[in-house]
Amino acid sequence: MTKQYSFYPGCSSETKASAVNYMTSVNAMCKTLGIALNEIPDWNCCGASIGYAEGGELPRHAMNARNIALSEKHNPGQDIVATCAACWLGAKETQRCLQHSRRLLDDTKTALSEAGLGKDYKGEVPIRHMVEVLIEDIGYEALAKPVVKPLTDIKIAGYVGCQTNRPFGVAGESFENPKYLDKLVETVGGEPAKKYDQKVTCCGGALAFSEPEKSQAQIRKIVESAYDHGAEMIVTPCPVCQMNVEIYQDQINARYGTKFHMPVTYYSQLMTVAYGGTAKQAGLDGNIIRAEKLEKIAAKPAK
């Protein structure tokens, strides 16, 4: 049976944006799993992790509240689902702050009325990350059922990163050593690098743009540890983690004399391939460092 969700894709998932291949693979994965994503009409940016400095408090909450109001108006009764860590965090943070402050709630509603949504914000709808939907609504067992091409012989480092893990995180997981990515890797037949010790290290986030040297020192640790634990690729649930850890590897090599060439994939890409999807459906053509082992599995006929 198809499950209906109100979908908040976020800026990076748009056509010709940095995480368009995440979106491609999420679509394929959801089709197999019977997850219907109903896009929130005319959604806007969440303010991301850097919006606070110029945007301040209330304008940032207004941005997120507008998405929540649009969702509650147009997709009533459906949980909001985000694929991007920052989108999820931003929306959830606003919902919590407005629950705890009458003043902020009133001011936000006043601002929303300028966009014709003054009466539409209720703030009652659960706001969830896609991995929560997979783990909690579908469950590992059911996630394993559609696997037709197990990802055997690939060792994968589960890089959880920050914002899907802190401050809210996924229920039942610890902040210091979350294990859901390892379990997802096992679910699709791969081998998780269970002792990967940089799985919750920050990639620098938006500071990869403004403080490249400091952020690349972080990214170096993240990639190096994946190699040290025998991983052949990294998997992540966050578009910023994916981009930062993938695209700066050449600059890091130049700076530190390393020889990194580590593919960085999304969980949805692993699942799409394991479910029998093509490389194109899995958005593998969007990886700058190609995930060749996945491409090979995708090209083989299912047994």
Next chain:
Amino acid sequence: MSDRRMAVGNYRNDFLKEVEANVEDGEWVKMCMQCGVCAGSCPLGPYWEHPPQEIFMMIRAGLRDDVLSSESMWMCTSCYNCIVRCPRELPITHIMHGLANYAHRLGLAPKMNPTRRFAKLFWNNIAAGGRANELKLSLGLYFMDGFATGIKKSLQMLPIGLGMLKTRRLNPFGLLAGGNCKDRKGIQAMLKKAKELEDKRKGFA
């Protein structure tokens, strides 16, 4: 006396009260017990001139200029490690964001801090049309210090940009289109109102 000086006039000699009134989650500052777990947990910890627990103590000691003109808060990557580890459960990330924003609004934040400048660029990028335009954002960053530096930085970033273009993760026509919601007018009006209300509340207007 300018509006900005009026805004802080009420708090002369009591910076803690000023922070409690005007900074996001500022009322938590007095709860810090100086254990330093935040400093040890921060990915950019070594680069903070004053780590969070020191900032909290400086606020209590009334070192207003030292705090607000510090580069320290601008080192926050929003990783939330300090929040989940703080034994007193202070929302440290939010307080640092709040302090950075407050310093920026007062015009006391370090002018050339790259994260301050990028953050401003980012917000203006998303506030214009409602969504991020990644090409304009990257080019805006590279050309922040003028044309010559812009060309140099763009060339440094060219291999990455070409990689993104080749994998269709960057819109070559992003300067002409992209990043617009249908109701961008409504969003702009909403943001204007929100800023107005916040300015009034925090004494900027």
